[in-house]
Amino acid sequence: MQFQNSLDFARHLDAQDPLSKYRDEFHFPQVEGKEVIYFTGNSLGLQPKNTQRFINEVMTDWKELAVKGHFHSEKPWWDYHERLAAPLAKVVGAKTEEVCVMNTLTVNLHFLMVSFYRPTEKRFKILCEEKAFSSDQYMLQSQVRFRNLDPDETIVEIKKQEGENHWRTEDILEKIREVGEELALILIGGVNYYNGQVFDMEQITKAGKSVGANVGWDLAHAAGNVELKLHDWGVDFAAWCSYKYMNSGPGNSSGIFIHKNHLGKKDIPRFEGWWGTKKETRFLMKPEFEPMSSADTWQVSNPPVLSLAPYLASLEMFEEVGMETLIKKRNEIGAYLEFILQEIDKETEGNFEIITPEDRGCQLSVFFHGQGKSLFDYLMKNGVITDWREPNVIRLAAVPFYCSFEDMYRFGQILKEGILGQSR
Numbered sequence: 001m002q003f004q005n006s007l008d009f010a011r012h013l014d015a016q017d018p019l020s021k022y023r024d025e026f027h028f029p030q031v032e033g034k035e036v037i038y039f040t041g042n043s044l045g046l047q048p049k050n051t052q053r054f055i056n057e058v059m060t061d062w063k064e065l066a067v068k069g070h071f072h073s074e075k076p077w078w079d080y081h082e083r084l085a086a087p088l089a090k091v092v093g094a095k096t097e098e099v100c101v102m103n104t105l106t107v108n109l110h111f112l113m114v115s116f117y118r119p120t121e122k123r124f125k126i127l128c129e130e131k132a133f134s135s136d137q138y139m140l141q142s143q144v145r146f147r148n149l150d151p152d153e154t155i156v157e158i159k160k161q162e163g164e165n166h167w168r169t170e171d172i173l174e175k176i177r178e179v180g181e182e183l184a185l186i187l188i189g190g191v192n193y194y195n196g197q198v199f200d201m202e203q204i205t206k207a208g209k210s211v212g213a214n215v216g217w218d219l220a221h222a223a224g225n226v227e228l229k230l231h232d233w234g235v236d237f238a239a240w241c242s243y244k245y246m247n248s249g250p251g252n253s254s255g256i257f258i259h260k261n262h263l264g265k266k267d268i269p270r271f272e273g274w275w276g277t278k279k280e281t282r283f284l285m286k287p288e289f290e291p292m293s294s295a296d297t298w299q300v301s302n303p304p305v306l307s308l309a310p311y312l313a314s315l316e317m318f319e320e321v322g323m324e325t326l327i328k329k330r331n332e333i334g335a336y337l338e339f340i341l342q343e344i345d346k347e348t349e350g351n352f353e354i355i356t357p358e359d360r361g362c363q364l365s366v367f368f369h370g371q372g373k374s375l376f377d378y379l380m381k382n383g384v385i386t387d388w389r390e391p392n393v394i395r396l397a398a399v400p401f402y403c404s405f406e407d408m409y410r411f412g413q414i415l416k417e418g419i420l421g422q423s424r
């Protein structure tokens with residue numbers, strides 16, 4: 001399609017967009033009485049308007065039923081988490097029994113390391129991307145030290161090539177072959193938080209399995225953003241948070257995936273608690289733990305229902321729309337945003353560069369060779385919410401649920417004013 005950098009054209013695209021009506025289903029913050037242009041759904045998704053109702057329901061049940069709410073509310077609390085599994089499984093390409101919502105993301109990664117990082121004298125190395133998200137680095141290093149191993153000898157980082165902004169799949173595959181029989185685990189962020197790159201999860205998983213390693217993915221920036229087929233790809237485990245593209249509120253619960261191959265097993269190391277034992281016999285309070293044949297077996301505590309409620313509210317919308325439709329609009333609005341950026345760059349000699357490779361989801365990371373930070377401040381002051389990463393990167397996520405093509409056009413105009421105003 002031939003794009004145009006005009007308000008009429010942007011509105012024409014909105015008029016044709018089957019998702020445009022969903023914008024009204026979200027609360028937008030305001031700056032000077034006007035709804036913001038929101039580009040930070042990759043950090044904290046907007047609040048769906050139905051969230052409040054789901055939370056109120058739990059609050060009312062608690063008020064009116066108290067302890068009876070565990071079994072006698074309309075959505076009983078004791079197995080509330082089970083309601084999330086089927087819709088969430090569709091988002092990540094899993095079987096329902098492979099998915100569970102529990103704890104928070106980094107906590108879950110720690111729990112999953114107990115089961116899937118089982119170093120031996122010969123096979124002990126972990127492969128991850130260089131400059132992984134800080135929490136993932138701390139998690140890996142502390143897990144390695146916990147097992148009396150040396151992080152420097154154990155953690156192998158995949159590097160980008162000199163002067164390049166993305167990782168090459170062939171370099172990753174080469175590294176996997178090279179580490180070979182010493183490789184115990186691959187754990188990478190499926191979508192990189194900094195440059196927005198989507199890794200070739202299928203190929204990397206296959207390569208990891210072929211040398212005998214376990215393969216896990218941190219899907220914080222992938223869940224609800226890109227197509228995932230965790231089951232078919234043969235991924236061993238994965239975890240993600242719910243507050244980025246999944247719009248479930250700050251710090252909210254995390255999802256986990258455990259491949260069917262690992263379910264229903266007794267011989268797998270795991271940190272256990274009462275919500276992981278068979279539900280039929282759970283309240284007999286027996287000393288023996290009886291694993292279930294689902295990912296729920298990794299659940300330790302009784303579910304945080306007040307946190308699950310917003311996640312369930314959000315999943316209702318994902319269920320209604322489906323990933324395919326979201327991804328179709330994501331590609332269109334992302335292409336339009338890229339076009340707008342190129343147009344403004346031409347008009348202003350803004351000297352910025354998109355560092356996100358072709359394999360991408362919602363996020364475009366833009367490197368500003370000039371005055372990045374002051375431009376970022378200008379955008380924020382003028383109702384464009386983006387985020388800033390050192391040394392000079394603004395990340396823009398055009399989220400298909402609630403961003404409009406008109407937003408992209410208006411953003412371009414504000415960006416242009418910001419650049420021209422500063423060079424005057």
Ligand SMILES: *Cc1c(COP(=O)(O)O)cnc(C)c1O
Binds near residue numbers: 136218
């Ligand atoms: C957002 C994000 C996290 C955050 O972890 P929490 O435990 O939810 O605070 C971790 N890892 C990655 C890759 C992320 O993008």
